[in-house]
Amino acid sequence: MIVKSAEFICSNTQISKLPPPVKAEYAFIGRSNVGKSSLINMLTAKKGLAKTSQTPGKTQLINHFYINESWYIVDLPGYGYARASKTNKANWSKFIHTYLDKRESLQCVMVLIDSRLEPQKIDLEFCNWLGEKGLSFVLIFTKADKQSSVKTDQNIAKFKKALQVTFEEVPHYFVTSSETQLGREEILAFIDTINKDFVIPHFEPRD
Numbered sequence: 001m002i003v004k005s006a007e008f009i010c011s012n013t014q015i016s017k018l019p020p021p022v023k024a025e026y027a028f029i030g031r032s033n034v035g036k037s038s039l040i041n042m043l044t045a046k047k048g049l050a051k052t053s054q055t056p057g058k059t060q061l062i063n064h065f066y067i068n069e070s071w072y073i074v075d076l077p078g079y080g081y082a083r084a085s086k087t088n089k090a091n092w093s094k095f096i097h098t099y100l101d102k103r104e105s106l107q108c109v110m111v112l113i114d115s116r117l118e119p120q121k122i123d124l125e126f127c128n129w130l131g132e133k134g135l136s137f138v139l140i141f142t143k144a145d146k147q148s149s150v151k152t153d154q155n156i157a158k159f160k161k162a163l164q165v166t167f168e169e170v171p172h173y174f175v176t177s178s179e180t181q182l183g184r185e186e187i188l189a190f191i192d193t194i195n196k197d198f199v200i201p202h203f204e205p206r207d
């Protein structure tokens with residue numbers, strides 16, 4: 001797929017204010033600082049489209065980006081931001097879980113995992129929650145440029161093994177780097193395939 005246009009549409013803290021669910025939508029989620037915003041900029045080839053930062057917890061809203069005037073990328077707040085207050089964490093968590101569970105047009109959850117780390121409990125728990133809800137998801141291992149491919153492969157193998165405790169079939173995965181554009185073509189091709197089968201879902205119109 002060629003990305004011809006990528007446009008910021010809106011930031012939301014309220015589910016009721018999201019754009020109508022009439023376009024295929026892909027949510028990017030993962031631990032704070034895992035590289036969600038960087039990956040979105042890499043996929044769209046638009047630096048600065050999604051705000052990146054070295055301070056974890058930068059994205060605290062549901063951000064919609066409209067791609068090729070036909071589908072949405074959604075940048076979600078990172079989970080597990082240690083310095084957020086308990087109330088804040090609980091609020092985000094509820095908001096994100098409601099969004100993921102209820103969004104009619106959501107086609108696939110893109111779960112970002114830092115390829116440098118051993119399997120993290122919080123990531124595994126999140127994948128298990130998606131599995132329980134029957135939501136389709138894929139894994140995107142980020143920051144692969146930061147270490148050898150051997151190390152990346154080892155961490156991926158460990159993650160897959162940890163998922164096999166609860167999953168019969170391990171989901172599809174991608175290895176990426178926002179620095180080198182590794183994985184870009186594969187992810188765009190994957191999205192393109194799903195877009196081709198998209199039919200506008202039934203939804204309750206809001207007032």
Ligand SMILES: Nc1nc2c(ncn2[C@@H]2O[C@H](COP(=O)(O)OP(=O)(O)OP(=O)(O)O)[C@@H](O)[C@H]2O)c(=O)[nH]1
Pocket residue numbers: 031032033034035036037038039051052053054055056057058059077078079142143144145146176177178179
């Ligand atoms: N070397 C390298 N650095 C990366 C890569 N992806 C992200 N980073 C860096 O990691 C930091 C966090 O990236 P962001 O894209 O802002 O992460 P995020 O997941 O959107 O963070 P929050 O919005 O705070 O949850 C930034 O300093 C990025 O430059 C990558 O593929 N390679």
Ligand SMILES: [Mg+2]
Pocket residue numbers: 036037038051052053058059075
């Ligand atoms: Mg971000």
